[in-house]
Each structure stands twice: as structure tokens, then as C-alpha cells.
Amino acid sequence: MQTNLRKCVLAAAIAAIAGALPAAASEVVGYYPGWKSDAFAVTAANVDAGRLTMALYAFVDVCWDGKHGNPEPTVNYVAPCQEPLNGALALRDEAADGANLRALVALKQRHPDFKVVVSVGGWDWSNRFSNVADSAEARANFVASSLRLMRRYGLDGIDIDWEYPTEAGVPCVAGETCARPQDKRNFITLARALRAAFDAAGKQDRKHYAITIAAGGNANYINDAGSSAWIKELSRSLDWINIMAYDFHMPWEKHNGHHAALYADARDPVTASAFYSSGAVQRYLKAGIAADKLVLGVPFYGYGWKGCAPGPDGDGQYQACDGGASGGVNGGNAYGFSHLLKQGMLTPAFEGGAGYRRYWNASARVPYLYNAEEKIWISYEDQASLQEKARYIKRQGLRGAMFWELSADGEHQLLRTLSDAMRP
Template sequence: MDGVDFSQYTHINVAFGIPRRDGSFTFEDDWALPQIVGQVRAGGAKVLMSVGGWTGSNYFSEILKDGAARERLLSSMATYVRDNKLDGIDIDWEYPGRLGNTCNAVDPQNDAPNFLAFLKDLRARFDSDFGAGQRLITLAVRVQPFDQNGAPMGDVSEFAAAVDYANIMAYDINGPWNADTGPNAPLNFDAGKGTPLSLVSAVDAWTKAGWPARQLVAGVGFYGRATTAQQDMTRDSTNQYQPQLHDVPLGDSEDAPWYDACARTTSTSGTWQWKHLRDQGVLTAPDTAAAPWIRMWDDTSKTPWLFNRETKTFLSYDDPDSIRIKSAYAASRGLAGVMIWSANMDYNGELVRAARSFGNATAPAASSPGTSAAATSSAETRTSGATGAHSASTTESRPASASATEPAHTPSGGPTAGGACDSHNTYQCVDPSGRNAAYLVCVNGRLIAASCARGTVCLSLQSTIVCGWPALRGLVLGLDSLLGAV
């Protein structure tokens, strides 16, 4: 728990409660939960227990087909929330109707309908025990809707009606399991290269299947994955998709060989947490690599990548620039906010501040790459126990309203939403005179409309914009002039 500023989040998911075959579940750090809840609540956030996870989803399929086990899971969730004074349950089933961990039971035909029936009953149980809408039910989901009979479902609207929101785990999309290197968490994917999935395709898939955008949260990773390329990738530095070996290199100082009891294999993960990219000197600044590492930027995935020519190590990760772009995209699509895996992986708040650029309301709303802003956002974090390691976290921000204390004024001939743009993650006020709440963000080559919070207006300040009260307009514009004259 040390080093995490919970005031930057609105929800913390404590991870993971592990279901047993009989429907009960256990959290190995139960003894520390009161302390965790106290620290989180002191920061102003809600607390949920996340049940499942990659290695904790073995029995979901079997539990939901067994009447007694199913009832025990419903009861154990309600009891756990009541006894520990939690705000709800987060279910991380990886994955209904699709194999995740090798040990997981899977029923391609019945998992999804059984899950829907369970969620409806859990909602009824929570509403009965605590009052209608008084406890949260959230889900961690993959980048495609739940599978049934070997394909993603075309209609998941009933699931959305039973829960509060779903966190899209838009990471681990490419990795050492692929033939080629590729981005861990792309905003967009390159057709014909790597896995054809991304944050953009995920939002499209879920909303097309009937899940309301306002109940979706975009997941970003505070870590990267290292793999070993077969050749010097700097010979084609614009191409992050090059042949790789399946031998995973050691990651950061917390990585080590681990035994997968299901696959009966031992390997390293190749994971680099953001904090160790920074404190182990791989990155001397958020956008600057130390030799022998070389930093590149991919303009389709909107993510950075590193290459070490001495070891042929490729490392795909997210940084403040890429996270701001994803946050802006999530806001432009009307999503509820941004989810993080995981809060303990941050370094001096560099990444959470970038994530909180979603729905800016008070401090600098945006700026050129390298700076970031506070915001009135809602956030969620999953935490794992007494060691202080946050197994998952979320920054969930609510979009700001598009109103100001003065009538909106849109000058003719200026930039408009949907127009082309060149520089990623750059921001501009629609009306530089400071009479409008609206601003534009360059995302994926086009301008996306966004807005300051109710009562504030967009104010230009050199390459930076701020969302401030109209009374500050003269001061800000005067400061802009002074800076320009220096």
C-alpha cells in the first residue's frame, strides 16, 4: 500500500478472492483487509473485492452449474461485503465460454447464460440485503464480448442491465506467444500485423453488442512486456512487428522464474513495471531511454517501444503520452473512465496523472507531451493485500459537461471535430478567446471533441490549455503574452 495516493482514485478493487469448487471464496490477506479498507477510505475511494483473476477462475463454470455451489457463492459474496463493510464485488472471470488458464473448466454453450443468470441473482441479493443500488457489481472483461458456442455474443445488453460497469482489460494483446513482436496494449491495431485487437476495436465490439458506452471503462497497463527479437529491430525502426523467439527474457527486479502448475512449465514473465523502468534507469525521463535502450514510437498503436541492441530485447509498454491519448479516446466515446492495472506500478504518480486527464475539470486540462493535469475523476483500483501490491487498479473519470457560465461561442473558420490533425495528444481550445467550454484533442489523426466541466471555459496558454473559471481569462491571457515575450 505504500506510495499509492488513494485520493487519485474513486474505487479500489482488492484482488483476488479465489473461489473454491464448493462456491466459497478466500482472500489470503484477510487479516490485513481492515487496514486496507481504512487507507482506501481515508483517500476518499470506495472498496470492492475482486473475485477470480487469471489463476482464480478455475471453478466459475462448474460452480454456476451446481445449485448448491452457486447459492454458496451468492451468499459468500453478500456476507463478505457486509462483514468487511465493502462497497461491492468485482468479478474477474477469465473467461466465460473461452479457455483462459489451462486449468479452467469451460462450457462453451452454457457459461455465458449461466453467468447472466448469476449476475441477475447477485443484483437481486445485493438490492435485498443492502437496498436498491447501494452495492456495486462490476466486471473485468476481455477485448471482445463474452463467448458462446465459440464466438463472441452479438447481444450483451442484459449483462449490462445487471451490473454497474465493466472494465475492459485492453492489454496483453500481443506478447511472446506470437510469432512477431508487437504492442502490449494498442489503441489501434495494424491490419495484417499482430493480433487484430485493440482498445478501439474493443469499445466498438462491446457497444455494437449492446453494452452502453457509459458503463464501459477503458483499461490501461502500468507495465510492459519484454520479448526477444531474432534480429536488430533498429534496422527497421518504424516496424515494431518483427520475428521473435519464444524465450522470454527476465523482466524487472521483481520478475523471477515462476512455475505454472496448470501448464507444468517454468518461465519468467518478462514484465517491466513502470516504476522499475524509471527507478532501474531504463528510462531517465518518461520519454527518454538510457543506453543501450533506444525508444521508438508507433503512430498506429499510439504506444512507445524500446529496443536493446545488445540483448535484442523488445519492450512494449505504456507511458504518460500513450495513456493520455487513450484517456482522451475513452472520453470521446462517452466511456465512464479509465481502469488501471495496477496502482502500485506507478512512479511518483506519473501515469495516474496522465490517466486522470480524462474529463478534466480544474487544473491544466491538457498540455504538450511530458506534462499532465489533475482532474475531478472517478477511479477504481484493485488491491492485493498486505504486501501492498495492487493487483489491479482503475482510474474511472466521469466526462465533464459541455456548459459554461457564458454563452458558447464558436468562431467560424476554426478547427472542428472530425478534422484531420498531425501531432498526437495535442490539445486546442475551440475558441481561443476563452468564451467556450469546448476543446479538441488530436487522437489517431483526427480531432476529437471534449469539454471542460460545468461553469469553466477553455483557456489557451502557449502549448497548454487550462479549464478555468471565466474570471481567470484576463490573467491567463496576460500570462500567455508575458511568456511569449520572454
């Protein structure tokens, strides 16, 4: 009798502890592109908060020397900061971004489990992270500014999209410093300061403030001076890591390839370096990151190559090409899922159209399109590949899925598929 009583007391205590902690969940995390809000407004029709667990608002910048942005010629954007402190957060357009954030937060009225988080940095705006993380004063400003922004708009956390510590993606302009050998150690210090401040603020505000990051899927990102120990140390301050498991192949490469393959394909040269989604996940697991701290990123867009010969199988796959195609969004080489449908390259039945034929790679578990007459080859994501990735996420016990980005799936075909597939 006493043994049974002790078991009941112990079970109640465990349940109480579990109820006090943030619950692990099948996350469905989607980026909202703030700079597209004129054409893709924050509405219940565009942002399906009932199927999302979190929206990441892209992007917020950081201030340095009173300015924010990136003077590098391909970005060519510099503006004054609203809060001119080194490390303080900076909105691109205070009125527009503020209105977007309020509209996103308003969706929580009907969907209280939906979270809104600002994503700081991104490809264009990662040029000041190294400076901020290397300065105690700037780190303190970053933390304080983050708290002010969250409380001002009723946000639920911060996502750090640093691309990349020790290795800036966008080339740094002359006279500037955009990367340092100590970036990854400094990242740990910054994340610890955020975690301590967010936990203290959470107690005051009676809520949990999340800290997530967008992280690379390659070995260069995970390792630091030959060791992966840093990423495990960093993860202790994070709610989870969003793995950017896409862009494994890019249109400037001389040969085409799948940009978000789930599994290896021996015919793909990058297979040897495990440059595919499941390979990226396994790298993090081997580095000691718990599965429930990993969210697998998936793309709601594709890439196109031109001048690709049919090859021995007649499908244009893994062939030499003449560079990026120009039939994508705004005449570029990126093909959002909605764009493929609108242009008739995909039919409503999600088969090829307008001269394109849809193929399926049974090894990589991803689709592709090929137009033999125009010699255009497109790597993209569809319902079938998302279902494959959802099954993988569940088998591995991962935290969930993240995608880039909402406007590429204007009618929610992919979001519906992903959301349904992620359900228990």
C-alpha cells in the same frame, strides 16, 4: 404561467430521480495486488485514494469440495476454505487479506468517494467459476458469502474476473471441469441473483453495492454461439464492464507487437481482427452495451522480447524474435513501469536509457523501447499513451479507465497522468 410551473415541477422531479441513482462518473479503477502486500503495503503513499475512484482487491477465490486454489502445475496452489461451502468466497490468507481490506477501507475516512471492491477469480483462480455458475446451490452460496464478506469489512461490491466463460485460460487438470458450453448463460443467471440480493441489501444498508466484471476484448468473449446478445443481457445486472484491453501480443509469440495498441496499425497482422483497444470498445458498443457501462482497461506494465533484429527501420518493431526477454520483474518478461525506471531503461525524462531508445508508433499511439545491441524490444504504456487513451474514453463517452496494477507504478507517475487526464 402554468406552462412554466409545469416545467419547474418536471425539472425538480427529474433532479430528484437523478439524485437517487448512482451517478455516472469518470472512473479511475486500479487493482491492488493483495499477494504483494509484504513488499507493497496498503498505505496512503502506495494507494493514492484521492486519485482513484475504486480499488479492486486481487484476488479472492471460490470454494469447491472444501478446497480452493488451482492444482494445475503452473499454479500449484490448493488450500482449505475458511467457509467450506461450494461457491463460498475464500481468502488466500484470512489474516493478511483481512488486514489489507481493513486498511483499504480506512482510506475512505479521508476520501469518502473512494470505493473498495473485492475481485474474485483472476487468471489463476477462474477454474471453479463454471461449477459455481452451473449449480443453483453454489450460486446461492456465492451470493450469500459475498454479502457476508462485504458487510464484514465495509466493502462496496464484487468484481468477477472470470477468465473465461466457455474457455478456461489456465488448462484444466484431468478429471476436473473448468468450462461448459452453457457458461455464459449461467453467468447471466449468477449476475441476476447477485443484483437482486445486492439491491435488497443496499436498501437495508443505505448504500449501493456495485457489481463489475473484468471482460475480454476479443470477439470470442463477446460472442456466444455466434451471437453477442448474451453480453447485453449480462450487462443489465452490472454497474459496468472493465475491458481488459491489453495482452493483445504476448512474449511467447514468434513476432513482437504492441500489447495494448489504442488504434490499428496496418503493419500489425492482428489489425484485421480488430485486436486493439479501440477495436475492443467498438465490439461492445456494436453489441448494444451503453458507453457509460464500459471502462477501458490499460496496463501499467509492458512485455519484452529478445533476439529481435533491427528490421528495415532499425527499431526492432514487428520483427521475428527468440521469445520472451529475461530482464523484467523477477527475471521474467513483464516490465512494470517502475521497473523500467529503476533499471534505467527509462530516464526520469521518460526517454530511453541504458542502451534503449524510445520510439512512438503514430498509428497505434503507443511507445516502445529497443536496444539494438542486445536486440531486446519492449512494448509498454507511458504518459503519452495514457493521455491518448483518456482522450478516446472521453470522446466515446465511456465510464472511465481501469488499470493493472498499482505496484507497477510505485511512484504514481502513471496514476497521476491518468487521473489528471480523466478530469472534465
